[in-house]
Amino acid sequence: MILEDTSKLKGKVLAVVGLCKNAGKTTVLNAVLDDIYSQEALIFPGITSIGRDGETVDLATGTEKPRIFVREGSIIATAADLLRSCDITAEVLMSTGFTTPLGSVYIIRARSGGWVQLGGPSIVSQMERLEKDMLILGADCVLVDGAAGRRSPGNGTSADYAILASGASLGRNIDEVVRQTAFTAELMQLPVWETNCAESGTPEDWESAEHNAELMLPGAVTDSVLLEAAAGSRPPSAVIADDPSKLLFSYTAYEKFLRTGSKLYVKTRPQLLAVTVNPVSTGGWRFDSDEFLEKTAGKLSVPVIDVVRNIKA
Amino acid sequence: MTDNMRNEVQQSGLIPVPRELVRKSGLQYVLDRLSPMSPFGAEILANFAIFADGEALVRERRMVSELAGSADFRELRDELDIPLMRLRDIRGSLSRCARGEDLLITELFELKVFVLLLRRIREIRGRNPALCRIELPDPGQVLSLLDPSGKGEERYRIEDDASPELKEIRKEKRQVESLIYAAKDSAEKEKFRAQRDQICGAEEAEERRLLHEISAGLSGLCGDLTRSCGALGHIDILLRKADMLGSQETVIPERAEEIIFRDMINPEIAAQVEESGGSFVPVSIELSRGAAVITGANMGGKTVSLKSLALNTLLAMGGYPVYARNAALPDISRVMLLSGNAEDHERGLSSFGGEVVRIKDAVDKAGPGTLLLLDEPAGGTNPDEGAAIVRGLVTYLNGREAFSVIATHYDRVAPCAGRNYRIKGLQGEDPEKIKSEIENSASGVQVIARHMNYGLYPCSAEEESPREALLICRLLGLQGDLMECIEQQYSE
Known part of the structure; x- marks a missing residue:
């Protein structure tokens, strides 16, 4: 069980974001679906994916991966070509007009349970529209299978909640994987900037400013953008980025930034509900399940779950 | 017309209009502002065509009026x-x-x-x-x-x-x-x-x-x-x-033997003129079969008339309202607009050579249902020969059934044509007033453009063309001794 109480998902969007390929995103999605189906709060979830997901074999790595099973009444959004490989009894509710390499994306109601293959739009604005449409068409909540790689553009941007999936595929060194996971989780929990008083501008603009102001950083925040923002003798008290998907800087750059005394904020972000770990990698190595789970949980304030054994730290 | 196209015409009762003409006449500008709602409506605009069947055109116009x-x-x-x-x-x-x-x-x-x-x-x-x-x-x-x-x-x-x-x-x-x-x-x-x-x-x-x-x-x-x-x-x-x-200020045209447009405008050109602070002077023109000639001032105006004619004739034949106070015309199945200045790069011929080829092609195609618009033909060649060519062309076209309009700045073309129009230009303006305005302005050319009246008026073949080029030289302040030399040439 990942979500003990699914009632807060009512009318909301939950994105499952993978830190790497084979982090177990689909397993997480199935587990969340089980949580939803087994509780009475929600009955009909809506499910889609950024790009393609739900195949038996991972197209990128060739490894066997779990499929997504939905129950009768659930609503899915997927591309026309993928609908042919779903074994639900399908009722077409809406044509979104969004096209993908696998055809136009349709919103479908499952008139029976079944295995589904998901392939939604990969453009942020289209995903936002799709999430709204699924809710309008009767989905109680929307689950989005996010792209693998937290740094994919717009990953989970519009979601209310997020689950971060990490796994051994991220690297051979367990401590390094744990550190990366903790760092990403930290960035996904940055404080949200609430006031509107900050001025937008580049670091150069800021240098001429007299006071210790806040600095808006629209768009991608790379190592150099982050460090320039905090450069100079009077670094800004607050540096404000759009959302966690725009934070592309490294751990070392972030450490340097923190030493200047500046603080990083985001304008919006989903609430991180849990972090999941998959001790099995696609490369053939695997971590000790208990060690991986304990080490990760030791660094985080949110629940950490082993997706393979389905146990919580 | 290729066999393929002819088949298409027979099936749909429509004649496609070349993209180049749609763009050049300012029709594209009008179509771009119609905002059709359906993909099928957008397709009709993208493949603008005119009616081949006069009865279908009449039905279309009636439907538009009634609607x-x-x-x-x-x-x-x-x-x-x-x-x-x-x-x-x-x-x-x-x-x-x-x-x-x-x-x-x-x-x-x-x-x-x-x-x-x-x-x-x-x-x-x-x-x-x-x-x-x-x-x-x-x-x-x-x-x-x-x-x-x-x-x-x-x-x-x-x-x-x-x-x-x-x-x-x-x-x-x-x-x-x-x-x-x-x-x-x-x-x-x-x-x-x-x-x-x-x-x-x-x-x-x-x-x-x-x-x-x-x-x-x-x-x-x-x-x-x-x-x-x-x-x-x-x-x-x-x-x-x-x-x-x-x-919009449009009317449904009537059917007539002659082409008549009163106070016609071209929205694309009107928008350009208004953007630079001027106002578009509506064009009125009547054409019978044969040739009409538009002469007048050097600074544009003639092209505006031809483009307005092309645009509104195409609209009329597509079953659209036209931009005029009133309008009447017979069924026109082909509109051709030839600009003498356009170089024919593709065929690698000189500007004049390319133009001759285009005129030959146009004369070949010109039939009773044709509106042929020639903008400054032979404008780039030497003035003596150019004038002779244009006089010959006008004489020839005046004997044909097609409606032809030839804009030219050459002298003594008018007597060869059936009808004559002149750009009003600076006639009726007070040169002294313009001169004092120029003195207080950064751009004399803009002042003149503002006073220039691009409207047409019918004139007799005998009427002498106004010496407007000389007036413009004077207004723009060519050196006194230089003006003297020029004026002497005029009197000789």
């Missing part, structure tokens, strides 16, 4: 715009279906939505007698295949009772599904899942059979639906035409 004159036109338009806007181009699926291919469930969904929208548009159209003249077949038969329960909901599935077999299969599927959920252990779960896989296989096969049956039933109806796409585009464009008539 615009309907008391409830605005409500009708707003109501129709909603379903029109939601139409998707389903012709790809229709042609697949007509070829005997089976459609996918998503395609049947699109088709069902299309037909529901079509039915809605038919209902609204039923309230307006003008629109009722557009044939829009009742899609009832299609709906009975796609919406057997007749609920009219915008969703599609193959109903359980589409066949007794399907009903049985889906019942089993549901039963085994609940067994999976209730399974005690994973071994039992797997057993039921394997059962389910088999049932899903049977469901897929039965659905495929039903999709084939529905597609086969639809295939004979695809022709009507494809024609409906064209009719829906036509309704869309009729609404835009009626809109033009109601909201």
